[in-house]
Amino acid sequence: MTPTSAVQDRPTRGLAATIKSRFQQFLAFGSLIVIVVFFAFASPNFLTFSNITGVLFSTVVIGTLAVGTTFVIITAGIDLSIGTGMALCAVMSGVFLVNWHMPLLLGVLAAILFGGLIGLINGFNVAILKIPPFIATLAMMLVAQGLALVVSGSAPIYFTDVPGYLEISTGNLIPGVNFPNAVVVLAVVAVVAAVVLNKTVLGRYTYSIGSNEEATALSGINTKKWLIIIYTLAGLFIGLAGVMISARLGSAQPATGMGYELQAIAAVVIGGTSLFGGKGTIVGTVIGALIMSVLNNGLQIVSVPQEWQNVILGGVILAAVYADNIRRKEG
Amino acid sequence: MDRPLLLKIEGVSKSFPGVKALSDMHLELRPGEVLALVGENGAGKSTLMKVLSGIYSVDEGAFSLNGEPFEVTSPRQAQELGISIIHQEFNLMPDLTVAQNIFIGREPRRAGGFLSDRELNVKARTLIDRLQLPLDPKQIVGSLTVAKQQMVEIAKALSYEAKVLIMDEPTAALNDAEVATLHDLIRRFIKPDTGVIYISHRMGELKSISDRVTVIRDGQYVDTLDTAATSMKEVISLMVGRRLASDLGPEGVRDDREVLLAVEGLSTKPLLKDVSFELKVGEILGFAGLMGAGRTEVARAIVGADKISAGTITLRGVPIVINDPSDAARHRIGYLSEDRKRFGLLLNQDVNANIILSSLRELFSRFGFVRDKQARARSRELVGSLRIKTPSVAQIAKNLSGGNQQKVVVAKWLVKDCDILIFDEPTRGIDVGAKEEIYGLLNDLASHGKSIIMISSELPEVLRMSHRIAVMSEGRLTAVLTADEATQESVMHYATLRPEQSIADAIELGIAGPHESVQTTRKAREK
């Protein structure tokens, strides 16, 4: 009897194969570098310490939202409620801290958990009521937008009397170095998310559900429960983003938020996560978020008019997805 | 021979990353013949046919058709040359109708570019009638059983003016009656200027349909034999490189086993009527029946994949409620689906992820973290013991051959420690040698006290494995036979009872109440 299978741990996987299997990330990373180099030559103001921290700073909100949404998109879902949900969480943070005078830590935690609640409801609608994610979260997007205005009475809530709140975002962990805490928060969040996605049961089920939800359910996995957990997790990121943005602005702006969801989803897609599910990484998403904010910032610095900035961003998204399609065909 | 060969393939090689799928392969198809192509799982049969039909390009090799050399560049061009293929994995659009699927990309158009559904359905009807297939052009393909989907594929392939028809395991999902229908169809297709290449793991049918058999192993040509002058034993030993024991029967048959699972009056809206049976500890209970008899539906109803309209399930004497497959898993009941692509595999994930999926949380995690080392070690063990042909457990499932994908699904359930395993067509597409290995594993599980329900359309397989056999027809359980009572004939008898159509059959099953039978009789008389 000849053994027909040679089983080794590592397949015949050289550097070339690794690059191929992570093509989208390499491509995204390469593009990021090209873009950075381009702006560095285009404007002397781009590669300054203050501008770099500025870019990183503005990556934080989109990045946090994008990291949470990555989970949802890997399940072949989508979350459109993250933008206005974030505004609602910012308002709630104002309610908890300014109106109710909760202690700082508790108030922040409550605001983050409130985001989790938004996600929980999304998850329930998707998993139990079987409402398609696009519709369920579109509805939530409107609900959150409305509630943010109702709760705040359509007026911004200022955190001027909440000691320490602004520090969450704008403070410097390392004294004397102007490196905002927000960036540290995003880094920590990204690492935690990457660990969850790669090393935990939750992460594996996220990929499984996105690859084949029915087969996963028939394997005895309670896909409904896990979907709810995944949407709730994404909701916690919404809450965190709400805290970060309001801490940075010093106020909760109830009328903002709309548009962030598309920027975040774009970041996820540029980072190589497939909207068809089953595929994606946190590293990719972070790179995608960086590309988005570098473009935003760089185009401003070289004085491209706002309208044209959007045209260019749209083009970048198309290019990113097209590159992924080509790779898929050759696959 | 004076006549040129219909098709000649020479020196074909094809590699994938880490796998040499074909090396210096050759094959000759004579006009007017059915050539069987056999080989173990992963031998390269499907790859050869994909190369021939323009799906993969070859690394090297030459083709000729009727003595004329040709090159295949695309599936479309292959079709224009007269080479038509029915793939092992279906290529149907589940949301489209039968007619739309058959003529996809070639829909009849009216002025202005509008599609004409009426004309499409008429065209499909004509084709289906000509082929004598039991299909309705307007039915949605996703709602059809696997066997009927197979027929749609056949109709699609034959709708082209094919000279060479390639069938990659066309009968894997069919039962004996359907196989006979398919063979009739092939015989009608065969003319002096056409030929069929027929891939199958069901050795029995090769005798009745093929003229010659070509055997390949590990991507290499082994031999071609005249079917009439060869015994299947010979073919098998050429295939697997050793002889297999045959004519084995079930092991460990006893009638003093305790009842583990009792199903009482199980019914579902679409099909099942009053299905009751018992499954005992350490028993292999076979389920036999024709296509659409309701065997898969019983399995799906038990594990909560489909809603039941009536009935109770009792486990170890305690009534249980199962609302979805995760409830079933909690009661340690596992279900392997007949449709590996739709319900079994994560095609885009690797072999390891697939094998450990159902047991991940229970066996391979601690505090929610995956213990990858243990998981991979276990996967590797199963890859070894089931002889799954793959370069590593990190290979993406999609890249495995059909039979090896099936083994991966089987492996998934062998890893999970279930008390009750429901295997729906577990050996679909698996080669003869590996089948015996799977039978061995099932017998092992049973001897360790696991209870197994084995649904199979291959009667010899059911007879070979089952301690008892439950036979179904038209959504009803028509008999439960012991291993002694069960023969090809007795099973077929109960599988073909039609209580809905025949009063005699209904009376034999004792389900025609006086009221009911009077009504049916009257109806019969009125006709």
Ligand SMILES: Nc1ncnc2c1ncn2[C@@H]1O[C@H](COP(=O)(O)OP(=O)(O)OP(=O)(O)O)[C@@H](O)[C@H]1O
């Ligand atoms: N796209 C692919 N990428 C990588 N390897 C592949 C790919 N397609 C096939 N293979 C490998 O090539 C070998 C031959 O596969 P093939 O599908 O031709 O086998 P087969 O003879 O049809 O087997 P089965 O009886 O299981 O259908 C297998 O080892 C398989 O894993």
Ligand SMILES: [Mg+2]
């Ligand atoms: Mg094959």
